[in-house]
Amino acid sequence: MSVTPRRGSPVRLGPPGSYVMFMLIAGLCWLPLRLWDERDGSALVAVVRAGLGGVIWGFLFLFILGRWGEPRTPAEAERNAGWRLTMAALRRGEPPTDEADLAAVTDNLPAVRRGALLGAVGGTVLLGVLIVIALHVGWTGSAIGFGVVLVAVLAQAARTRHRERRLRARLASVQGG
Template sequence: MLIAGLCWLPLRLWEERDGSALVAVVKAGLGGVIWGLMFLFVMSRWGKPRTAAEAERNAGWGLTTAALRRGEPPTDEADLAAVVDNLPAVRRGALLGAVGGTVLLGALIAIALHVGWTASAVGFAVVLAAVLAEAARTRHRERRLRARLASVQGG
């Protein structure tokens, strides 16, 4: 969302060259949120690995997401190793999503309210709530899986 918003910003600033720069930021933020979410959807549906290493990494992530959903570590040693390797990235991703979403969308909410774009502020707040809920759910699942791993591994 941040990258898409930054791509939209010059265009919106040019469109609002005689108007308010804050309105241009809100418009760029709207475009960034919409295109950022669209990019995630498209890549999750149609993004195909280009190399064998990418395919292997994607398989590892598939095992990790399945283990997070089930709350149970895989029984196969190779699968278990892939899940254990990915858990720190899961934790970082949940933290980055929560912090980054709060900073970006919180600033856009404040700017939208300042310029009187209440509906946009509400939209940003809804997206922020969804981002925070997903980050909290992911963090909860990661902790649950780590606890199960500790009990399985005897530590």
């Protein structure tokens, strides 16, 4: 019985960049509905409610898009395999020994770095604004929740960046550069 390869996320960013991007998209999708719900109330409350939806649905988007369907083309299957190799090499901290796998990991490291940077900067801006707005409208519990998510995003970004630097240094020693 053959194993069908997973489709993988269409977004190639290291953690937590893809989550922050999906969180923003989900929050923007929720915003019109929340503005409609709060048409007689405060627009700031609608923004906080949309942000809560974005934080929750961002996880679901990330999970669903990463596991739904099959690769459409052999090239997509190859890119997904290369991305999985890169993530495994990041976790292990060791570059692969095979030359083709080494090339795939080297090609994907800039995307890992961009994901860590996008996650840190984008998460700080987005969640920082949501924290301020939630405190302004008196939703202290939501502000605390946004703060917890922000700390988790920043910790994951720092961890990814550290692992990326460590892997890049090991790649340089393997490649003799």
